[in-house]
Amino acid sequence: MDDDSRLTRWDRRTDLALGIASLVFLGSYAVHVLAPGMPKAAHAFFLSLMYTAWAMFGVDYAVRWRLSGEGPGFVRRHWLDTVVLVLPLLRPVRVVRTYESIQRRHGEPRLPLHARVAAYSALSISLLGFSGALAVYQVERSAPNASIRTFGDSLWWTCSTLSTVGYGDYVPVTTLGRFIAAGLMACGLALLGTVTGSFSSWMLQRFSLGEDERRPPEN
Template sequence: MDDESRLDRWERRSDLPLGIASLVFLGAYAVHVLAPGLPRAVHLVFLSLTYGSWGLFAVDYGVRWWISGTGPRFVRRQWLDTLVVLLPLLRPVQIVRTYEAMQRRHGRPRLALQARVMFYASLSIALLGFAGALAVYQVERGAPNATIRTFGDSVWWTCSTLSTVGYGDVTPVTTLGRTVAVGLMACGIALLGAVTGSFSSMLLQRFALEGEEDLAAGRTPERPPRE
């Protein structure tokens, strides 16, 4: 059995467990950040779940690297997976990939390509925005001269950042918070571009299909009256 087949088998078997681990990671991290008043023992449990999930991501990355047999080239070819291992808050976005893989195993996806792109990009924006809001809130809430004091402030800032509006009423003041902001800006531009591009493509296909149906029925498109 070649390495490609072994890698496919591993990915099929690990997709669902890693998808669940991604949700566990995000949920445990959210509780740890949003409920600071919980007993220390409870926080240790959620931190253990967070780091345990992160460990599973690293193990999966190592196994796929070993199976691929490509050596250091694997890091360059799988740059997104490498980035996710280094920045685990991006991991929940890969839930989208898990869902897509499961859909394909059960047959042809129900939605058209453009609709799937819009759905997956929107879901990715929501997951990425929630994870980014948690991270910024955690590092900003206790910083001197911080304007992001509540999770609501962080969510508002994340929405304006992902949409590339950037009102500037609340902004991160820490180095880590600004680093997260740069990442959210880049991801927001890419994902929103995917949504708008797919929506435009879907409209163009719909209009083209209506034009073909009119021609098949012997109707000519209506022309505006001449002045």
Template sequence: MDDDSRRARWDEHMDMPLAVASMVFLAVYAIRVLAPRLPEIWRTLDLAVLLAAWALFAVDYAVRWWLSGQGLRFVRTHLLDTVVLVLPLLRPLRVVRVYETVQRRHGKPRLALHARVMAYAGLSTLLLGFTGALAVFQQERGAPGATMRTFGDAVWWTCSTLATVGYGDVVPVTPMGRLIAVGMMAMGLALLGAVTGTFASWLLQTFSREDDDERPPGD
């Protein structure tokens, strides 16, 4: 069995476990942020689950690096995987690949390209928005001069940031909160551009097909 086949089989077997680990990570992280007064034994268990999820991602990354045979070039050609491994808040994005995995295993037709792009961008926005709100709230809660006093404030700030509105009524004041905000702004612009660009392309193709259908033969 060649390396490409082994890598494909590994990816097929790991897609679902990594997606489950992503959701477990998100759930445990949410509990850790939103329920800070849990007994110490439960907080220790939460931390153990978070570390276990990271370990699974690390093992997957290491195996795929080894199977690729690319050496350090693997890091450059798999930047998203590298960033997901380093930045825990991006791990829930693995859930986006569940649809493709299920469709491949059942041999069902996939959505059209435009629909897939918009669906993936929408799901990514929801996942990143929720994890971003958790991360910012964790940093801002109790900070001197903070305007983000509740998780609802964090969700409101996240929505306005991802939508590139930026009302300015709720803003992060801590250095780490602002660093997370910069990342949220960049991702908001990228996702918004992907959705609007794909939607515009779909409209152009639809109108072009309608014009072709209405054009008399021979024109």
């Protein structure tokens, strides 16, 4: 119990810092990928930012492991945290959650449950898609017969993939690019189902409220 409350306190204290670190990580990775021609010093600065943020995730993971009082089972039981530690580009997805939990602590008015889940998933998809587009672009741009050659193409390809439309006008051709794409499809589909399902529940709720439809329901 004591460990648990210490864990909760740790989470509460580091939430904001880690959220900012996640955005910093994504931002400096974006700069690293999208501005390859910048001066060496600037490049080194952004790279160091990136690795600092990553180190912070590692420290957080270690402290939480320690505080949990669990043995090696922690790695397996918190496998999602482990995956996110290894692939920090997935980290920004947690930012939305952080924002939500901070907002709640401040007692701000909350949206109804379904709307909140829909908004959370929609934002997660956007961040995930942006990260995925960056990663695929970095991998594909130098491939000999790639079809994804600009970041715009990569973003467009991400939209068409995450919505499961899949035009096929731009397609990753490298093995690594395809692995990233497959991961993007998997995460995207799960989150998409959540957006869709919550949105549809929310609309049903609003419709079932007879007269005063303009005001969102309490729950």
